[in-house]
Amino acid sequence: MKSITRRLFIGQTGSGIAVGSAIPSLEVPTGLFESTKSVPLVSSKTQIKFRVNGESHQLEVEDRWTLVEVLRDHLHLTGTKIGCDRGECGACTILLDGKPVYSCSYLAVWVDGKEITTVEGLAKGDQLDPLQEAFIEHDGPQCGFCTSGQLMAAKGVLSDHANPTVEQVKQGMSGNICRCSNYNQYVEAIMAAAKKRKKL
C-alpha cells in the first residue's frame, strides 16, 4: 500500500467539494465551497495489476483515483453506483478479497494484487446468485440504485454467518442505505437466500 491517504489528497487537490469527508464534524462549514486558493496538482500515476470478477487487469491509474472511479470510468463496470462518494451510503459496495468494502473510499492504487468482485460477477453465466434470485422474488429493489451495494453487502453477511439471524442481517447491512426504505424486503430476501443455501 502506498503511504498516501484520501484526506491528504483532498488537502492537496483542494477538491473538498467533490469528495467531502467521511466525518461530518471535521468539515468547516464556512468555506464549504470556498475554492480560491491555487493548489499544486497531484497527477502521478502508478501501474497496478488486479483481478475483477475473475479477469486480470493491468492499468496505469492516477494516485487520486478511487476504486469506484476505475471500475466505472475505466473498466465500464457501471453496476457499482456512486451514491455519496464519501463513505456514507454503501451504494458502491464491492467485495475486496471476499470482504465488503466501500469502493468510493478505497484508492485504486491500494487494490494492486487484490481480487475484486462486483455485482456483474455475481451470476455465473445465466445462473443467478441465490441472493439475486431472492431479491427478485421478494422485491428487493424499488428504484434499484442501492441494490448492487445491498447485494454485495449481503454476500459479506452470508459469508460471515452460515445461518444468520434477522438481527445479524440488519447489523451486517446497516452500512447500506435504501432511501426507498425497502428494508423489510431486503431482509426477507437475504433470510430466504440463507435458508435456501442451508437446504442445499
Add this chain to the structure above:
Amino acid sequence: MIEKLKQVGNSVARIDALERVTGRATYTADVYLPDMITARVLRSPHPHAHILSIDVSKALAMAGVHAILTHENCDVVWTTGDKRNKRYLFNNPVRFVGDPVAAVAAENRHLAEEAMAKIKVEYEILDFVIDTEEALQPDAVKIRPGGNLSPDAKGKHEPEVYSRGDIEKGFSASDHVFEDAYASKHQSNAQMEPRTAVAQWEGDKLTVWTGTQGISNCQRDLCRDLDLPREKVRVVCQYMGGGFGNKNQCQDSDLMAAILAKQADRPVKLEFTRKGDFLGVHGRWPTNQYYKIGVDKDGLLQAIQVRNYSGMGPYRKGTGSLVGTELYRCPHVRREIYPVYTNMTVAANFRAPAYPQGVYGIGSMMDHIAHELNIDPVEFHLKNSTRQYLDKIPYTSYGLADCIRQGADIFEWEKRWHQAGSGVGPKVRGSGMAIGLFGARLGRSSAVLRLDSEGKLWVHVGVTDVGTGAKTTMAMIAAEAMEMNLSEVEVVWGDTDRCPYSVGESGSRTTGFTGYAILEAAKQLKQKLEKQGLPKGDDMLIAQVTTEPKLEGVARYGFAAHFVEVEVDIELGGVKVLKYVAMQDSGRIVNPLTATSQVRGGIIMGIGMALHEELLYDQRTGVPVNPGYYGARVMTHLDAPEIEVHFIETEDAYGPYGIKSAGETPIVPSVAAVANAIFNATGHRMKELPISRDKILGAVS
C-alpha cells in the same frame, strides 16, 4: 369483495427486476458517450450575498477546461425553479448556501474540480434570515421583491385562506377549546441517485439523459427555457434512482448540462456531489402550525382553525400548503397558509408534499383532545372523520372507516393502548394511531399499443418507473385489457422519441392517468383485432389514444389508518417501533408485491421524519451543518421495524379497474401515529419534529 381479475391483482416480480439485480439497468450516470466531458457546480458558501466580481480566467486557461457558466455569461431562467419570480440558473445575489455560482465542464471530474478551485469570487455579504416567522418581521432582510411573504398565483402578498362556515360561531358552539402549536423541519429527499444529467447536441437536436420523474414535463420545460421546438429535444430516462418529488419536471442540472454541451461542443455529464444534492436540490418544507380547535360535550368537532407558516427557501418551487383539516367532519373551518421566503435551502415537493407534516400537527391535536375528553382515539376518529371531501363532495369510494375498525382489531388496540404515561421502569411502551388520505386523481395521458404478427404487444407509455413498479403495473393493465399473458407484453418507456405524453410519476398519478389511457387504447385495439385479425409480416395493429377522464361532483382519494406501538427508553431517549399495522385503501391493488413495498417504504421514511431527520442550520452563519447521509440520519437497516400491511380493496367505479393510488398515502399518517404512540408511552406530547433523543429526555426529565 371486488371481482377477481386474471392479471391485475396477482403478485408478480417486476418485469425489469433482472436488470435491477445484475447491474445492467442503465441509470443516467451509467451513460458514457464518446468524447464526453464532465461538469461540476460551484456553489455559494454564503446564505445571502452579492457577487461583486467573478474571475474565471485562470480556470478557463487550464488545459482541458472547456466551458464555464456563471451569471455573467448565462441568463437562462429556470422556470420551474420558482413559480413566482424569475430564478436564473445562476443568481446574483445568491440567496442560500448552495445556490449555484458557476458550472465548469472539463476533460474529467478531477480537472473540473481543480478548475473550480481557480475561480475567484468576491462577495458582499448581506443579512440573512433562516427562521420562517422571523422572516416575516418588519425588520427582516427582504429576500425577494415585495417582501418575504411569498405571493399567491395572482401576485398578491397575502396568505392563502380556506374557510367554511363561521369560525367564531364554531367556537361559541364549543364546550371545550384547545390551542396548541406544532412544528416540522426541513427534511431532505435524499434519494440515492445524486442529480445527474448527460446532454448531447447532434446538430440542432438536443438529447438529455436525466433521472427524471417525468420525461414529458422535462422535455416541455427544456423547450421553454432554452427556446427550442419540441421535435428538437429528446429526453431519455431508462432507470432512475429515486426522487420522491425532487426530480419532477426539468431541473437546473438538465439545463446547465445542455448549455455546457453547446458551448463546449462536446457531450457533457453533469454530476452533483452528494453535498451539492442535499443543498442544491429541494427538501420538504418546514412548518410552524398554530391550532385552535373546538369540540362540544359529546366530543364532536365544532371548529378548526389553523394558521401555518411554511419556510420555502428563497425560491417558490412548491405550494407550501398544509393538509390535515380535510380528514375531519366539522362545520366551521378556517385555514391560513403563509408561504415564506427564507435563506434556507429550497423546499418543495417530497412524497405527499403538504401531508405528513400537516397530519402530524392535526393528528396530534385530535389525539390530545380525545385524551383530554377521555375518549378512545379510535372511537374519536370514527366519530369525527369525514365521509365527504371538505364535508360536502362525496368520495368515489371510501374505505377509511373499515381501515380504522379492522386495523384496531388486527393491531389488538384494546390490549395495547392504555392510559397515557402509565408505564413504569426505564423503558415504557405505548400505542398510537392516525389517519390519512391522498388524492387518486384522474387526468390527461396518452398510450400507444402496437400488436405485431407474432402476437406480441408493445405498450408505449411515457413513464419512467421511479421505483414504484410502474412499468410492471402498466404491463399488467395492458395484459388484463387485451386478455393476454404478461410475458407477451413489452413496455417501451422513458424516451420522448418513443413514448407519448404522460403526466410523470408524481402525485401518485401514473396508474390512474396512464393506466386509464392503456385501457382505452386496448379497447380500440381489440376492435381492430376483431375486424382485421392478427397483422401479417411486418405489419402492426396500432391504437393510440389520449384520454382525459374527469371527476365531476365527486372526489377520489386513497385512505389509510395506521397503528403503532413504540418503546421509549426514558433514560437514553431512544424510540423503538415494536409493532406497526398499516391499513390501506388504495382501491383495487394491481400488484400486491410491489404495492406492499411502496407502503412499507413510505412508512419507514415517515418514521425517519418522525424521529430523526432535519437539515440543521447554524443560526449565526446561516450554514447548514449536516448535508449528508450521516448527518441527515435517514433510516437504516438497523432502524427499520417490520411493517405489517393490509389492503382494504374498496370498489371504485372510476379509473382503471377501480385502482386508486398507493405511493404517497402511506407516509401521510405515519408521523402522527408514531408521535401519538410516544405520548401514550410517556404522557408527554411532542410538539416539534424530529422527536429526537434530546427532546424525549427534555420532556421526561
